[in-house]
Every structure is written in structure tokens, then in C-alpha cells.
Amino acid sequence: MTVLADGILLPEDILNSIWFQVFAGFVAFNTIIYLGLTLSKMTVWPRQARLRNWARHLPMGIGGGGSGVDPKAPLPEPPTRGTVDLRRSVLAHDVPVALAWLGGLLIALNVVLYVANTGGSLVPHIVGVALGVVLLAVAQIASRARIVEQALTWTWCVSVLAIVLYLSSPLTDEHNSLALSFAYVIIVAFGVPLVAWRPFIVTTPLVIAAICWGIFGANQPEPVGWLLVALAALGVGALLLNMRLAAIAALEEADRLSQRLATTDPLTGLLSQAGVESILPRFAGAAARQHASICVMYIEVPELDRAVREYGHDYGDAVVIAAADAVRDVVRTGDLVARWRTGGFLVAGFGMQPDHGMLQRRIEDRVAGSGVALGKWPIALRAGTAAAPADQVAVDALIAKAEADAGQEPVG
Secondary structure (H helix, E strand, O other): OEEOOOOOEEOHHHHOOHHHHHHHHHHHHHHHHHHHHHHHOOOOOOOHHHHHHHHHOOOOOOOOOOOOOOOOOOOOOOOOOHHHHHHHHHHHHHHHHHHHHHHHHHHHHHHHHHHHOOOOOOHHHHHHHHHHHHHHHHHHHHHHOOOOHHHHHHHHHHHHHHHHHHHHOHHHHHHHHHHHHHHHHHHHOOOOOOOOHHHHHHHHHHHHHHHHHHHHHOOOOOHHHHHHHHHHHHHHHHHHHHHHHHHHHHHHHHHHHHHHHHHEOOOOOOEOHHHHHHHHHHHHHHHHHOOOEEEEEEEEOOOHHHHHHHHOHHHHHHHHHHHHHHHHHHOOOOOEEEEEOOOEEEEEEEOOOOOHHHHHHHHHHHHHHHOOOOOOOOOOOEEEEEEEEOOOOOHHHHHHHHHHHOOOOOOO
């Protein structure tokens, strides 16, 4: 008979039976779950108001039955650090998920090994389960807190190194081969959540040292073969990291291209109408702070439709490109130049109103000198200007005035 500390007497055959071990494992697993839930309460969860504020920015429009976007809110400015934000968002999503998976797998591995090996020591499994719970807690904190990119990266590296050290330590001598095999799986996945080579290169020697400790310290049979497999696992991890970095680079290039296309006219290379409209409010604000005047110029090719009808779209595009180059050459350095609708161009700058007749002749001379209209009808332009102190009139009113000065009805 075995006498327990609390005085309960149980037959020894019951204590050694597989059913009792399964029951003990179930109780231990539930204890781990409750411990993890208790630790998760230490995390600062977002407030309800903050959650609703985030939900309003989601495209699905959570809450309120609407689009989730305030119609009175200003349009978001184009991102200026798309590359950094993309890498940061990738790390912020992948590292907590990877930590949670590793913590869960480590707990499950130790529970299964303890149940399967009824005569083994309980201490290694307690350490493994405790490490798994710590990883789950770190994953919860990393997924909720605002952590900088470097902190997320090195948290992942330290976590991987801690797991490999545990699996290579004398605590796992009873299952040395199985523990090393699991360590190799961790090594293969090491580079996947990373977004840079430096942490991988810095941590790799430490991981190799930990593996050598497990191979040679436990007198593992065929240690050279085990070491070669470890190096192969690291090579696969490096390959996965390289593929991940290539995919991120492709996404960054696509993001830069989409931002450029959103604010740039693809035919002329000038600002698009949407691009200049996103800049004009800040432009007007800067002029108002300096108590300066804003000058707006509108230049149009009035017979562009006729050119397209008579000579085709390629000629129409050539005319637009020649006019855009002429406008770009004539205006002052620092002025905003944009393609404004199909056959028009908008120029905005600081200063007084220029003579639109002189401006029109200079641009027409430049277009004529390009030779685009050789053998075809001469290209005529119309120009209009408007200027006023920035703190006295809106930019939209100046644009409408410049369009009217060019002989075109303003667009309402």
C-alpha cells in the first residue's frame, strides 16, 4: 500500500495503472489550462471604446449597420513608411501566432510523454509544461501590446533558443532522440516568422552550440550524423527565410507601385487629380501660415477630342505628353503640376497671378518645338490663372476661377 501525504490509501496497482495515469494527465492538463488563463489575465486588454474605434476602420463595417467609416472623416493620407509598416505588421501577426503554437506543442508533447512513460521522472515534463505556459503568456502579451519590431524579433529568437536548450538538456535524457527530433522541427521553423537576416545569423551559432550539447553531452549514437541533420535543418530554415524575404520584397514593391499609381498619372508622370487633391489642403495651410498668396494656373488642350478622332489615340497621347512636358518646363521650380481631367493641366504655387496670355504662348512654343504636330493641324492651348491670399479664399474657388479664365465652365 502506498500512503499519500494527505493520508488517503490507494492500492499500488491502481497508482501504476494506465487509467490512473490518464486521469492524472487529464487533471494536470486542466491545471495547465487554468494556469494559462490566470496568466493571461495579467495582459492589459483593450477597452471597449477602443475596440469599437478599431472596428469602425474595418472594411466589413462591424457595428452600427453601416460601412464602418465616418463620412465626415478626412481621407487618410498616403502612407509614407509602407515598407516599415508592412514588416512591422507581418511580425506583429506571425510572432505571437508562432509562439502560441510552440507553447501548445511543447505542452502537448510533455503531457503525451508523461502519460506514455509511466515510470519516468516527472521533473522534465513539469519544466517543459512550464516553458510552454510561459510561451503562451508571452504570445498573449505580444499580440496585445505595442511592441517595437526589434523587440518582437529578438523575443522570437530567445524563445526558440530556450526551447532548443531545453530539448538538448540532460532533463530530456530519457527521450533524447525524440527531443532532438522535435528540436530539429523547431530549427526548420526558426526563420519563418523573421523578416531580416541579422537575427537569424546571430542566433544560429547559439542554436548549433545547444544542439551539440544535446548530441555529445548525452553520448548520442552517431553524433556526426545528428550534427549533419541539424545543419541541414538550419539550411532549410535559411531557405524558408529567404523565400519569405523575397515574398515580402514583392509585396513592398507592389505596395509602392499602387501608391505611385494612386497619386501619379501613368501617361505623363505628373501628379494625378487625386494626388494633387490630397496635397492641396496641406499646401494651402502652409501658404496661410506664411501669409502668402496662392496662384493657380489651368492649361487645356481644347481640341484634344478632334485630334483623337482624326489621328487616333496614339497621337492624342503624344499631344498630351508634349503639353505636359511643356507645362513642366515653363512653370517655376517647386510648383505643383498635375494632370487635371482628360486634356487639362493644373499648376499651383505661391506668388502673384501671372499673365495667362504670355504663359499660353510660352507653352504653345514649347509644344510646337517638340515636333509632335508636324504634318497635322497646329496644337492650340488655352490658359487661365487666378491668385489670392491663402487666408481669404479656398483653393477650390481659385481653381474654378482659373478654369473660367481659360474659357471653360467650372465643374461643380
